Amino acid sequence: MTYNPQQIIARGPRLISESAADAIDGDLLLEGATYSILEEDEDRDVWRIDAFPTTEEESTRLQEVLANFPQLVVIAEQLADADWLAMALSGLPPVRAGRFFVYGIHDGGKKPHNTVNLRIEAGAAFGTGHHGTTVGCLQAYSDLLKKRGFKRVLDVGAGTGVLAIAAAKTGTKTAVGTDIDANSVRISNENSALNKCNARFVYANGLDHRLVRQDAPYDLVFANILARPLVSLSMPIRGALKPGGLVILSGLLRTQERFVKAAYLSKGFRFIRHIHRDAWCTLVMQKV
Numbered sequence: 495m496t497y498n499p500q501q502i503i504a505r506g507p508r509l510i511s512e513s514a515a516d517a518i519d520g521d522l523l524l525e526g527a528t529y530s531i532l533e534e535d536e537d538r539d540v541w542r543i544d545a546f547p548t549t550e551e552e553s554t555r556l557q558e559v560l561a562n563f564p565q566l567v568v569i570a571e572q573l574a575d576a577d578w579l580a581m582a583l584s585g586l587p588p589v590r591a592g593r594f595f596v597y598g599i600h601d602g603g604k605k606p607h608n609t610v611n612l613r614i615e616a617g618a619a620f621g622t623g624h625h626g627t628t629v630g631c632l633q634a635y636s637d638l639l640k641k642r643g644f645k646r647v648l649d650v651g652a653g654t655g656v657l658a659i660a661a662a663k664t665g666t667k668t669a670v671g672t673d674i675d676a677n678s679v680r681i682s683n684e685n686s687a688l689n690k691c692n693a694r695f696v697y698a699n700g701l702d703h704r705l706v707r708q709d710a711p712y713d714l715v716f717a718n719i720l721a722r723p724l725v726s727l728s729m730p731i732r733g734a735l736k737p738g739g740l741v742i743l744s745g746l747l748r749t750q751e752r753f754v755k756a757a758y759l760s761k762g763f764r765f766i767r768h769i770h771r772d773a774w775c776t777l778v779m780q781k782v
């Protein structure tokens with residue numbers, strides 16, 4: 495049966511929306527489901543979850559999980575185009591995060607002169623720069639660059655490659671990214687070529703690839719995935735870093751910050767800072 499692409503929108507108060515997002519994260523059948531959560535109306539405390547299921551089963555499961563939160567108003571809209579994600583994202587304005595300016599071809603000539611400009615075409619990959627987690631990573635990285643550079647950088651869960659490409663465009667000699675999704679790897683390598691940089695992307699689960707091992711140890715690791723895989727990857731990430739190396743973690747909700755931070759503290763990292771954006775948290779930790 496062909497799947498008619500859908501967007502599922504759920505609106506409700508912040509606490510309920512965050513609990514629903516936690517439930518999506520914790521649901522084994524929804525591993526890898528694409529969704530975002532943001533504040534829609536601060537005065538009325540309306541938060542909104544937008545989910546983009548890629549199969550009929552995922553769509554049904556998302557609606558079942560959301561139905562456990564009766565205070566949420568849930569609607570499902572059919573999307574006409576098969577390339578639904580590109581359609582949803584086309585026309586999005588460019589994003590400014592720290593010294594970075596992320597834009598797509600549809601933004602034409604609107605590039606500023608005093609920023610590091612990253613041309614990112616998302617296709618069906620995650621990472622246009624609009625999501626709170628990507629912005630958090632770019633902001634954290636931009637702030638770190640004020641004090642030091644990073645020769646070797648690894649980006650686990652590269653999506654469009656935006657983070658490794660940001661590194662490659664700011665002095666990193668070796669920028670490597672991995673993704674568990676073959677489309678994302680292809681799109682990341684295309685984006686690297688579009689940006690005329692030497693970031694390389696490989697298909698891998700976490701850090702499990704010859705190229706990742708070959709270029710280790712790293713000065714900086716980005717990992718913008720989800721809370722649970724971030725915790726599982728805490729040891730491999732530690733192993734891949736130089737002493738004093740930094741990790742920028744994102745993809746976790748604010749409500750999951752303590753859980754992820756504790757996992758890294760127990761592996762010999764120290765806390766440097768966090769950035770909160772929408773319901774999302776970005777953590778910077780250092781291997782001691």
Ligand SMILES: C[S@@+](CC[C@H](N)C(=O)[O-])C[C@H]1O[C@@H](n2cnc3c(N)ncnc32)[C@H](O)[C@@H]1O
Nearest residue numbers: 620621628651652653673674675699700718719
């Ligand atoms: C939230 S997106 C982040 C994309 C991009 N790094 C950014 O910051 O915008 C997470 C990406 O991680 C990938 N991913 C999820 N689990 C993974 C794993 N175990 N190993 C490698 N990539 C993974 C997904 O396919 C997705 O492209």
